[in-house]
Amino acid sequence: MTQTASDSAPVVPAADSTDRPDAGQRQFASLDPRTGEVLDHYPVDDADTVADRVRGAREATDWWAGLDFTGRREHLDAWRRLLVRRIDEFAALISAETGKPADDARLEVVLVIDHLHWASKHASKVLGSRRVASGMLMPNQTATLAYQPLGVVGVIGPWNYPAFTPMGSIAYALSAGNAVVFKPSELTPGVGAFLADTFAEVVPDQPVFTVVTGFGETGAALCRAGVDKIAFTGSTATGKRVMAACAETLTPVLVECGGKDVLIVDSDADLEQAADAAVWGGMSNAGQTCVGVERVYVVDAVADRFVDLVAERARKLRPGGEPGADLGPITMPAQVEIIRRHIRDAIDRGGRAVVGGPDSVRPPYVEPVVLVDVPEDSEAVAEETFGPTLTINRVPDVDRAVELANASKYGLGGTVFARARGDELARRLRSGMVSVNSVIAFVAIPSLPFGGVGDSGFGRIHGEDGLREFARPKAIAVTRFRSPLQPMTFNRGKRTVRTIMRLVRVLYGR
Ligand code: NDP
Numbered sequence: 088m089t090q091t092a093s094d095s096a097p098v099v100p101a102a103d104s105t106d107r108p109d110a111g112q113r114q115f116a117s118l119d120p121r122t123g124e125v126l127d128h129y130p131v132d133d134a135d136t137v138a139d140r141v142r143g144a145r146e147a148t149d150w151w152a153g154l155d156f157t158g159r160r161e162h163l164d165a166w167r168r169l170l171v172r173r174i175d176e177f178a179a180l181i182s183a184e185t186g187k188p189a190d191d192a193r194l195e196v197v198l199v200i201d202h203l204h205w206a207s208k209h210a211s212k213v214l215g216s217r218r219v220a221s222g223m224l225m226p227n228q229t230a231t232l233a234y235q236p237l238g239v240v241g242v243i244g245p246w247n248y249p250a251f252t253p254m255g256s257i258a259y260a261l262s263a264g265n266a267v268v269f270k271p272s273e274l275t276p277g278v279g280a281f282l283a284d285t286f287a288e289v290v291p292d293q294p295v296f297t298v299v300t301g302f303g304e305t306g307a308a309l310c311r312a313g314v315d316k317i318a319f320t321g322s323t324a325t326g327k328r329v330m331a332a333c334a335e336t337l338t339p340v341l342v343e344c345g346g347k348d349v350l351i352v353d354s355d356a357d358l359e360q361a362a363d364a365a366v367w368g369g370m371s372n373a374g375q376t377c378v379g380v381e382r383v384y385v386v387d388a389v390a391d392r393f394v395d396l397v398a399e400r401a402r403k404l405r406p407g408g409e410p411g412a413d414l415g416p417i418t419m420p421a422q423v424e425i426i427r428r429h430i431r432d433a434i435d436r437g438g439r440a441v442v443g444g445p446d447s448v449r450p451p452y453v454e455p456v457v458l459v460d461v462p463e464d465s466e467a468v469a470e471e472t473f474g475p476t477l478t479i480n481r482v483p484d485v486d487r488a489v490e491l492a493n494a495s496k497y498g499l500g501g502t503v504f505a506r507a508r509g510d511e512l513a514r515r516l517r518s519g520m521v522s523v524n525s526v527i528a529f530v531a532i533p534s535l536p537f538g539g540v541g542d543s544g545f546g547r548i549h550g551e552d553g554l555r556e557f558a559r560p561k562a563i564a565v566t567r568f569r570s571p572l573q574p575m576t577f578n579r580g581k582r583t584v585r586t587i588m589r590l591v592r593v594l595y596g597r
Contacts, residue, residue: 115301117277120186120416120451121408129276129300134308136299137268141312143294144239144266151295152236152264156211163207163262165289170200177281181250184275186408186415186451187372198251198531203258205533206554210262213551214558223594224587227570234558236264238315243306243329245321246418247375247473249275250282251530255537255548256318256341257282257296260557267296270309272321274418276300307332314338316557320377322471323497323542341546341556343538345471346377346499349492350526351512352385352393353485353505360524361504362396368502368526370404370455370475373414375422377543378500378520378527381472383479384488390481394441397479398457401442406452406475414475416451423450426474433458433467433478463491471497485512493517498540502526519543 113131118124130136151159170177178192185192214234221230240260244253253269260267271279276298283298290296299305303325310317310332319329320343333340350368352361368380385393406414417423427448434440438461447454456476461467467478482488485505489512492501500520503512513521519538520529529535536552538544547553572586573579 115273115276117184117275119183120274120418120420126183127277129280131301132299132305132308133301134304134311137305137308137312140268140294140297140299141239141241141309141314144268144297147293147295148236148238148264148266150293151261151266154264156215159262159264160207160210162290163203163258166286167200167203167207169285169289170196170203173285174200177250177278177285180277180281181275182415184277185246185249185418187418188412188415189410191372191415195248195251199254199258201531202251202254202533202549206258206262209534209551210264210554213554214263221564223590224574225564225570227566227568229565229567231563231565233561233563234263234555235561237557237559238265239313240265240267240557241309241312241314241317242267242269243309243317243319243321244269244271244275244279245377246272246274247372247377249278252320252343252377253279253318254282255343255553256320256557259548259553260316260318261296263554263557265315265557266294268309268312268314269296269298270306271298271300273300273302310338311336316341318546318548318556319343323544326544341538341548342544343377343546343548344499344542344544345473345497346379346539346543347381347469347471347495347497348378348500348502348518349488349495349516350380350383350502351485351488351492351504352383352389353503353508353512354386354388355506356389356504357506357524358389358393358396362393362400364502364504364526365397365477365479366400366404366455369477370401370414373406373417373453374426374475375418375473376527378530379473380477380502380526382468382492382495383477384482384485384491385479386485386488387481387483390479394457394459394479397477398441401455401457401477404455404475406454414452414455417453417474420451422473423448423453426453426472426476429465429467429470429472429474430456430458430476433461433465436462436465438462438465438467438478463494469495488512489515496542499543500527500529500539517541519547 114128116125181192216233221228242256279298286296318341323344326342326344404413443456461478498518501516501518509523522528536547536550538547
């Protein structure tokens, strides 16, 4: 999504502010997308404020990095326990800023807590100093590998999972010994502030993890503020702008962008479960999920039955703002028009709506839409829709499904429903993650890395790779004794090279 949501988050004078922004500072409102109610005001942090925050974080790195893994884990565990105690309060805030149902927000916090626990628990084992083999040429050396913190990591997050998504970077970066400055989406500044405020309750004296709020310019300022890495999650278009800004200072980037994930249904699949997964994967969170199911490919032999099962389930879903609603609103108002355009384009090009249609778009809500036989080059199949819509296309066999799945410029996650060939198909999909016979399961397994290929970005959060993403490998070779073979000196004798050649032939030549 390239549109800015600034229109929905008006800049207001400081007079009616809460006590968060300083007097006279520009600020903006965070709104409940279900009602338009103003929830709170937050400062529009400018480049100077961002630079100050990064400077403070830099000063805190010595203390934080100086704690060993055990010391950091104590603080992170205390933060986790505090988040567990305040889970309902946190979930209510997520729900208010995004409009998502309260239980969905609770589950989001559960994922936050699980990943925080995993990252702090495993940091020592994954990143701690360890001896490695010194090899054939250097038996006289002790080789040690350690992963050192980068310093200050800037995290820029989206609004759709405003706690879980950025915490995939924040929890792992902190566990690796970095300080963090976080810029939440302008639609969900309160969630960012809650994370930083609760962290400050357990680490009150050092600005190890702080937040800056504002619009895109605040994020751009963070890219230019001299941080040691930017971890960005958002749209591909903004990801490219972030990379361009970071290129000016050779700041490394982790880029987690959008997707157009498939669900493939083979003829031997459990169709009831596959239909359930398609509807939940495509429509939970009103379809605003980077690894949500957007396209389905089902083999001809079971297509009619599968479409009926999906349609039956999708028709039952009710969007709304009340506690029992299945889906919340479209959080970012500008996205509504994109969803409407994709539905129209699919139908204009010969696709058929078996559930809903263009009239299902009733801002701020979109009712479920299931489209079948949609041309592969239509926007509904080719571009990220980010709404509660599914396209279902028939294929003669799953090999064709894999071919069509892999034709996308995106490659984030994917789902396969199949009995015999599930594992094989999963390996053939061009994506970072795949769930077989369930949907989006990989996000709830903290030991699995998460990230994409192509327009979905690069780099990994979560798991061991997610910890290493926020650390610098440090290689140290220490001489234990003087070797009789000394190849790296101008004083080496001719016999030294001859001996090494003989060794290489014996050890590696056969
Ligand atoms: P955006 O790209 O619009 O914004 C993402 C973040 O970047 C926001 O905090 C935004 O601030 C900030 N930003 C905007 N312009 C700049 C800039 N020039 N420099 C630095 N930062 C900037 O994405 P959305 O918030 O709309 O999020 C939805 C997108 O995120 C979808 O495409 C979705 O697929 C993707 N996503 C990917 C995930 C993944 O892990 N791969 C997970 C979740 C979502 P502001 O909001 O103030 O404009």
